[in-house]
Amino acid sequence: MKIFVQRGRRRRLPASLLLLLCLVLAAASFGFPTQLAATGGRISVVQAVSQEVPPIFRFQEASAPVTLEDFAQSNIEKLSEQAPFKEWASAKPQYYPLGPGTHGWLVNVMNGKQRIGYMIISAAKDGGYVLSEYGAGTYGLPYSLSELHRLLVQQGLISSTYSGTLELTALYAPLLPVWKLKIDGKLLFIDAAAPQILPWTLSQADNALKNTTVSVEDVTSKKATVPHTAYRTGGTDDPYADLLWLTSPKLAVKDADSFTAEIAPGVSLVFQAAGRNELFGAPFTITGYQSWLPTEKTADAKTVLYAATGAGGKRYLPLSVLIQSGTLHKLPGNRTASFN
Template identity: 30%
Template structure:
């Protein structure tokens, strides 16, 4: 036989139970939020290709640290200083981390759902943020339609892979390799170039991933955990002066494979965009090739334009050169990166 409790004791028990429940909710809430943020590891369900979005205006670190968002907004304002690029200033910026250990973020810029352009921001070993590349308009890496086309060639279906436990991951490898990794439950992973849809060599990418893992173990102590992903929180170096950009100088794009005369030509010396202009004035077409490193560029690629970044005194500070634009995304990348890794070939088509 159960002994009934005194009414006062029953009241104490109820208050205690409510307090315990509140304590449990407060304890579990951070865990539930962390679990919900697990998408930040750079992977996404194959069943759904959408990722929760955040904007630079909100300064939410859900998808990128505040320092990355601040830097992205600064670059968008610079790109918006050019007359035809003013929409950059009003654009909403959506951030997507590009895989654990890469210290890179994809940034889509849109105005009322209309694409303005994209940026990829990376942190170097010193923790400084860099604008690795950018593009204008609707041409963007990691396009879901491009992924669908690439998977169709492999006779793969996202829905079926998802049901079987497959996984899709976004990756970015320096200097300029944007790719997807499609993990299959009973077969080797497939790597796909996210700028042109080409299948990438599995061995090269596996070795690259091992290198990234090894480098992560040697990172300095200026590291923090962001929703389960270990990443460097970079510091933004103050700029010497306010920057602005000149108008884009664009050339018609082409497919280097359609005319292989460039292979037999001698590499030309390109030290700045002035040399590019001189070659184009001679009615010559220019190809960039990184030779054995072409897998990291998606090349060989047509050189299809440039844009100069200047300080408030009008002095050129940065030179970005456009590569691609025919069978791949047109990407504006630092000229010095191209000079370091490859050669330019000019020929009359």
């Protein structure tokens, strides 16, 4: 940056103008965008005003089976009756296959060209479908191409205007969305929920992604359930903000009732899978939940619960898979709970 100084009478600049000039010069001395903090999807003002994603950062929409489309549309309609999903009422779904294999689909919920939510739907062994996870929002959700682009630029792997060749594949294992990226001779695996490069070799990735188990205890295409309004505790959504949870014993959570007894206003729970955290994108906090109730009162009818996690509690994961995969620990807080 060149600064020209006019010779002659000197004029003192007002203090407020000097302060503004200093801030502008300081900002110009740093590269954009700024480095992402490892906070599981938090976004700053600078990050929000991100550069446009180059056209090469795209993955192809595909035709989904009619039965899957019916299940997805049914879930969109049901969720749109409850906060924070009411914007889904007039939304349109887009379908993308998830590997490995063809046992899963990413369903982006679109308002025009803007994504306002997502669902991941997996194939069940009985031939039906399972709602593996879902969420609402315009940022901080899994499989964000803009966040992937930003991460690669910040890590120095590409320039902000990169126009080379790359091969991008969306993969999924329970609780862990993954990008598989081949770029300039490099093979990378990237956590697609809280963007960071995973320290995986190809064989490690193959082993991690073999876990394709889904729970038929969750919302499925073969049983009728309806969601209730989502609940948020107001607790912290950053597991690294306070590490006291490391000293708390694991909670005896085995079902929806025992879970809701533990999570209270101002409280966060932390999920971890000791020795296997990277396989599940853990540790992460749980700051709320949404219940799905059966429409028919039968002897085996159970409440299905999805736990809210991520920045602002936008991502909903099945409690059944959390219980099967790791442990929950309590992190006390002092904020106020709310219904969305």
